[in-house]
Amino acid sequence: MTEPRLNHVQCLDGRGLHRMAYWEWGDAANPRVLVCVHGLTRQGRDFDTLARALADEYRVVCPDVVGRGRSDWLADPAGYAIPHYVADMVTLLARLDATTLDWVGTSMGGLIGMSLASLPAAGGSPIRRLVLNDVGPTIEPAALQRIGTYVEQPVRWASLDEAADYLWSISEGFGPHTREQWLALTAPQLKPDAAGGLVPRYDPAIALPLRGVTAELAAAGEALLWAAYERIAAPTLLLRGAQSDLLSRATAQAMTARGPKATLVEIAGVGHAPTLVQPEQVAIVSDFLLSP
Structure with a gap:
């Protein structure tokens, strides 16, 4: 199979x-489920690769x-938060009828997985x-500030190549990619606008909840995340871009000494975050998931 199936599930919000x-990739009847x-x-x-x-x-x-x-945008941007995302994932797991599953989460997806686990x-x-x-x-504040500087900026491009060049300029932490790999990662990020150009396929309001994060709220959130991490029992693999600022x-x-005592693998030449496109990165994840 070279292309996935697109499905939807209804979720509750405020x-x-x-x-x-x-x-969705693979046999829909396979009881062995991987959520990415x-x-x-x-x-x-x-996660195509x-x-x-x-x-x-x-x-x-x-x-x-x-x-x-391809998901809906929320009427209330306050819903763009980890607890709401976790609730959506619980609804998804019910749709999948998955009693057990493996989870790969990049950045925000990892926080969702950590909370769910x-x-x-x-x-x-x-x-x-x-x-x-x-x-x-613990998430480094400087990385959040860096990400926040571009999320809300109105951007529009005339072509896929122009969009790819811009997105690369703010994503060099992803590490080396061929042009073909980067275009494959870029194309699903875009949608056409009414004037025939291309715009990002996300709601700029996803950044609004970040604006209200004070030092006190950040410290409280960090304490809650560490408490959640301590409760995880699943074997855990932690990937880190060796130059990560997050x-x-x-x-x-x-994280290797607390909670599930994660196995740490650092990826040289990469910052935030490994894209899991390069063969060696795919092999690291596959070996962990498929090992006895």
């Missing part, structure tokens, strides 16, 4: 219902978190193995 899109969740401004097609590599082993499901990709559940968490891609309970080496090392 104003009513919204549709969350998800991309993207970063703040991205969408589920980021990883999904193709694992579709013979798993039913691979890559949602577009609400406000991104920490929830008390009769019979234990549904998450069997957890991959956290360049994220942890996940510090100190935080990564602490």
